[in-house]
Amino acid sequence: IIRVAGISKVYGSGAAEVRAVDDVSFEIPEGDFVSVMGPSGSGKSTAMNIIGCLDVPTAGRYEFWGVDVAGLDHEELALLRRHYIGFVFQGFNLLPRMTAAENVQLPLIYKNVPNSNRRSMALEALESVGLSHRADHDPSELSGGQKQRVAIARALVTEPTLLLADEPTGNLDTTTSSEILDLLQRLNRERTLTIVMVSHEPEFASRAERILYFVDGRITRDGTPREV
Amino acid sequence: IIRVAGISKVYGSGAAEVRAVDDVSFEIPEGDFVSVMGPSGSGKSTAMNIIGCLDVPTAGRYEFWGVDVAGLDHEELALLRRHYIGFVFQGFNLLPRMTAAENVQLPLIYKNVPNSNRRSMALEALESVGLSHRADHDPSELSGGQKQRVAIARALVTEPTLLLADEPTGNLDTTTSSEILDLLQRLNRERTLTIVMVSHEPEFASRAERILYFVDGRITRDGTPREV
Ligand SMILES: Nc1ncnc2c1ncn2[C@@H]1O[C@H](COP(=O)(O)OP(=O)(O)OP(=O)(O)O)[C@@H](O)[C@H]1O
Numbered sequence: 001i002i003r004v005a006g007i008s009k010v011y012g013s014g015a016a017e018v019r020a021v022d023d024v025s026f027e028i029p030e031g032d033f034v035s036v037m038g039p040s041g042s043g044k045s046t047a048m049n050i051i052g053c054l055d056v057p058t059a060g061r062y063e064f065w066g067v068d069v070a071g072l073d074h075e076e077l078a079l080l081r082r083h084y085i086g087f088v089f090q091g092f093n094l095l096p097r098m099t100a101a102e103n104v105q106l107p108l109i110y111k112n113v114p115n116s117n118r119r120s121m122a123l124e125a126l127e128s129v130g131l132s133h134r135a136d137h138d139p140s141e142l143s144g145g146q147k148q149r150v151a152i153a154r155a156l157v158t159e160p161t162l163l164l165a166d167e168p169t170g171n172l173d174t175t176t177s178s179e180i181l182d183l184l185q186r187l188n189r190e191r192t193l194t195i196v197m198v199s200h201e202p203e204f205a206s207r208a209e210r211i212l213y214f215v216d217g218r219i220t221r222d223g224t225p226r227e228v
Numbered sequence: 229i230i231r232v233a234g235i236s237k238v239y240g241s242g243a244a245e246v247r248a249v250d251d252v253s254f255e256i257p258e259g260d261f262v263s264v265m266g267p268s269g270s271g272k273s274t275a276m277n278i279i280g281c282l283d284v285p286t287a288g289r290y291e292f293w294g295v296d297v298a299g300l301d302h303e304e305l306a307l308l309r310r311h312y313i314g315f316v317f318q319g320f321n322l323l324p325r326m327t328a329a330e331n332v333q334l335p336l337i338y339k340n341v342p343n344s345n346r347r348s349m350a351l352e353a354l355e356s357v358g359l360s361h362r363a364d365h366d367p368s369e370l371s372g373g374q375k376q377r378v379a380i381a382r383a384l385v386t387e388p389t390l391l392l393a394d395e396p397t398g399n400l401d402t403t404t405s406s407e408i409l410d411l412l413q414r415l416n417r418e419r420t421l422t423i424v425m426v427s428h429e430p431e432f433a434s435r436a437e438r439i440l441y442f443v444d445g446r447i448t449r450d451g452t453p454r455e456v
């Protein structure tokens with residue numbers, strides 16, 4: 001379970017101050033599938049980076065499965081991310097001079113998975129997003145949506161407890177997006193994978209059971225897709 | 229007017245051959261607003277890079293406003309791009325250590341616009357996408373959708389004849405996307421700006437008068453939004 005209380009993230013000060021996230025509180029029980037929506041610049045990615053232990057809030061409390069994250073040092077945060085969290089970045093963040101399969105294997109290397117299993121686990125993850133036929137191409141040889149799907153495969157290959165996906169379908173056509181959402185819903189149901197997904201497309205965001213709606217760093221609505 | 233005949237782009241050879249674009253022909257009269265749609269990996273960006281003179285086709289003929297592009301050297305292609313074409317890249321392609329305003333001014337520097345006008349032209353372009361208040365922040369301090377809008381401002385600041393926008397609203401919420409499409413439609417009508425826009429969102433792609441639908445490197449449908 002994720003428990004966030006009074007979280008803020010402030011950049012700059014005085015006239016140049018930007019309150020990217022402003023006093024946000026919510027809980028996400030294990031196995032939930034939550035969508036995060038809201039206008040451009042409303043704090044969605046900032047909140048995701050805090051939940052994913054990639055960024056430290058300026059104020060507030062964050063408990064990840066009962067652990068108070070503020071009390072962890074750099075090493076412990078990295079360990080927690082590596083073992084429990086899969087992250088799909090809004091900008092893909094693939095390494096340019098490595099193939100798709102090598103990019104997907106990276107989290108397995110950090111997690112000390114034996115070398116003999118890594119390639120087959122990476123190909124299986126790429127197969128689940130429809131890209132095993134491009135496993136040995138590097139990002140410069142892939143289209144925008146193909147890169148996005150490699151990033152999704154990389155986030156799923158370690159079979160995380162929590163998947164944080166920041167606009168995972170932003171560059172995908174409707175059919176491919178729908179296939180990715182089918183995959184995520186299947187993992188959520190069959191493996192009780194907890195998912196927090198940013199999506200600006202209501203058609204995909206409403207596949208989740210719950211929507212957190214951000215405006216100017218605050219959550220203005222929290223409820224079922226129908227309510228929000 | 230853009231006239232493309234029998235254009236192909238092939239990568240690799242033999243078993244590894246990828247026909248990114250495969251024998252494509254179309255014409256775009258001046259002042260048209262055309263949307264390009266199709267599944268991920270279907271050749272949309274490759275076609276856009278060829279139209280924008282950023283990439284050379286493997287075969288076929290391309291005439292830009294009556295000029296046979298194949299007959300131009302590197303320098304002449306760069307001159308043609310700088311003076312006539314604005315390009316919004318799928319990955320934004322902003323320079324990291326420059327502010328938003330400096331990024332938007334870059335095409336003006338290449339076009340030898342006097343220094344005294346550049347800052348005000350850049351701020352006006354940023355204002356048109358709702359970001360003048362973040363002009364002096366660099367890309368690392370901007371959200372995904374804010375970066376995308378800086379990239380749109382940069383493409384428009386030179387008042388090009390042709391705007392090529394590759395997924396310009398991929399990271400924007402519906403309201404902000406709608407505002408960008410309003411802006412593009414206004415420039416298309418008032419300044420007869422010719423626009424070719426890749427968009428996977430039918431709601432925005434149908435703002436154009438015509439849709440080119442790509443599948444596996446070929447155009448399978450070419451017609452009005454209603455027909456396609
Ligand atoms: N340098 C390259 N080498 C090999 N294949 C390439 C290269 N660049 C692109 N491709 C392939 O060409 C095909 C078309 O790519 P393109 O980027 O044009 O697709 P797209 O329609 O823009 O896709 P998306 O909607 O995902 O952005 C893809 O299958 C892609 O993997």
Ligand SMILES: Nc1ncnc2c1ncn2[C@@H]1O[C@H](COP(=O)(O)OP(=O)(O)OP(=O)(O)O)[C@@H](O)[C@H]1O
Pocket residue numbers: 011012018019020038039040041042043044045046047090368369370371372373374399400401
């Ligand atoms: N390093 C930084 N310094 C200053 N401001 C920042 C920094 N990083 C983010 N911001 C600002 O914080 C606000 C929230 O950014 P964030 O990336 O969380 O938005 P977002 O909801 O993900 O937007 P988008 O939908 O466009 O991706 C934005 O106004 C952004 O400009």
Ligand SMILES: [Mg+2]
Pocket residue numbers: 044045046090166371372373
């Ligand atoms: Mg974001």
Ligand SMILES: [Mg+2]
Pocket residue numbers: 143144145272273274318394
């Ligand atoms: Mg593309």
